[in-house]
Amino acid sequence: MKSALLLVAIFCCHIATAQNAPNIRFKNNRFNGQQRTKYESLNYIDYIRDTLKAANLRDEIKVTFNKIKTGSDGEEDLKLRAGLIKKEAELKMIVNRKDSLWNEYVKNYLEFSPITLGFWQDRSQALYDLIYRDKNEKRFNLLTNTGFNIGNNTGSVYSEIVSGQMYIFRVSLGAMVASSSSKDSTKSKQEEAFQRLTTYGGNTVLTLEYPLIYAHSANNQALLLSRLITKGAADFPAFGTTSDKWAGNMSFGLDLYADVATSNNKIRFFTNLNWNKYYATSTFKNNLSLQNNDFSLGQLKVGLTFSNVSLSFIVATFSSEAALRNKNIIIGGQIHH
Numbered sequence: 001m002k003s004a005l006l007l008v009a010i011f012c013c014h015i016a017t018a019q020n021a022p023n024i025r026f027k028n029n030r031f032n033g034q035q036r037t038k039y040e041s042l043n044y045i046d047y048i049r050d051t052l053k054a055a056n057l058r059d060e061i062k063v064t065f066n067k068i069k070t071g072s073d074g075e076e077d078l079k080l081r082a083g084l085i086k087k088e089a090e091l092k093m094i095v096n097r098k099d100s101l102w103n104e105y106v107k108n109y110l111e112f113s114p115i116t117l118g119f120w121q122d123r124s125q126a127l128y129d130l131i132y133r134d135k136n137e138k139r140f141n142l143l144t145n146t147g148f149n150i151g152n153n154t155g156s157v158y159s160e161i162v163s164g165q166m167y168i169f170r171v172s173l174g175a176m177v178a179s180s181s182s183k184d185s186t187k188s189k190q191e192e193a194f195q196r197l198t199t200y201g202g203n204t205v206l207t208l209e210y211p212l213i214y215a216h217s218a219n220n221q222a223l224l225l226s227r228l229i230t231k232g233a234a235d236f237p238a239f240g241t242t243s244d245k246w247a248g249n250m251s252f253g254l255d256l257y258a259d260v261a262t263s264n265n266k267i268r269f270f271t272n273l274n275w276n277k278y279y280a281t282s283t284f285k286n287n288l289s290l291q292n293n294d295f296s297l298g299q300l301k302v303g304l305t306f307s308n309v310s311l312s313f314i315v316a317t318f319s320s321e322a323a324l325r326n327k328n329i330i331i332g333g334q335i336h337h
Helices: 004-011 040-070 075-112 121-132 183-198 282-287
Strands: 115-119 140-151 156-164 169-180 204-216 222-235 247-261 267-280 294-306 309-319 330-335
Touching: 040 075, 075 121, 121 169, 121 204, 183 222, 183 282, 183 330, 204 247, 204 282, 222 267, 247 282, 247 294
Parallel strands: none
Antiparallel strands: 115 204, 140 156, 140 330, 156 169, 169 204, 204 222, 222 247, 247 267, 267 294, 294 309, 309 330
16 A cells, blocks of 8 residues: 555656645845845836826726716717727736736845845735745646655655635645555554644645745845744545544644755755644544644654755654654655646
8 A cells, every 4th residue: 555655646746846845946046146235126117117007097997988978879989988998908908917017026026135024915925926936827726736755654645736825825725645554443543644644734734824034045045934824634534534533623833944055056955843733623633642632743854855856854743742752754755847
C-alpha cells in the first residue's frame, strides 16, 4: 500500500505544483542594485492616466444618459443609445486595465520595500500573486497545488482543488488521502490520523490565510514571511479513513517561513516554524489517543529547493499532548512548474 501510494504521489506531483514544502517561490528582485530615494513605477503613471480616463468616461456616460432621458424617440435617440453602450464597454475595459496596473504597482512596491507590515486587500492580493503565482484574471484557480508526504509506515497525497481571494484572505479547499502499511488496525488508525494532522489537518481542508510580515534582502536572496492561518479540517469515512465516524477540527495559528539562497538563486534552503491551537471532535481525539479535545501543536520543518524540485523534512513536533510529541521525521516533496 505504501509503495502504491508513493507512485500515485509522484504522478500527481507532475500534474500540478505542490504546497507542502511550502509552495513559496520568488524570482530575482528587479529592483536589486537600483539606487532610489523614492519608489517610482511606470505602472503607477499608467494607472493615474487610466483613472482620469475612467472619470471622464463616467461624466460622458452621465451626460449621454441624461440626453436620452430628456430627449424624444427618433434617430438621434438611437445614436445616443449606441454611443452609450460603446462608452460603457470602453469604461469596463479601462477599469479592468486600471485594476491590473494597480496590482502590478503594489507588487512592485512589495519588491522595492525591504519590509512590509500591514496587509489590506490590495497588498494581500499582490503578495498572494507573488508567492503562489495566482493568475490575476481568474478569481479561482483549479488544481493549483499537489504534494506528498511519507512518514513511519504512512504516506499521504494532498491536492489543493480550488483557491481564491476573499477580501484580505486567501481561501483554499483541498483534499487528502493517507494510508498506513501497519497491519494493526488501532495503530494504523492512529498513524493515519497523525499523518493527516501534521501535514494538512484532515482529508478535506478549508484554509484561510492572512499575511503579517513580508521582508527580503537584495535580489531576494533572503526572505521572511509571517502569516496567520486558520483551518477547518474533516476526516470523512467515505474519503478513505480507517475510522467509521466523521472526525473534524478547527485550528488557529501562526506560521513563520524563512529562506536563504545561493548567490545565483539556484538552491534555496528554507525553514518553516508554525504553532497552532486545535479544537477537535471526540472522534478526532480518540483516533489520536489524545487526552483533550483542545490542544496545541507546533512543527519545525526544514528543506531545500533546487531546479524544479523541493524537499522538506518535519524534524520536530511539540505539543501539549504527549502522544503528538517527537514523532518520526516526515518527508515531503513536490515538483514545481
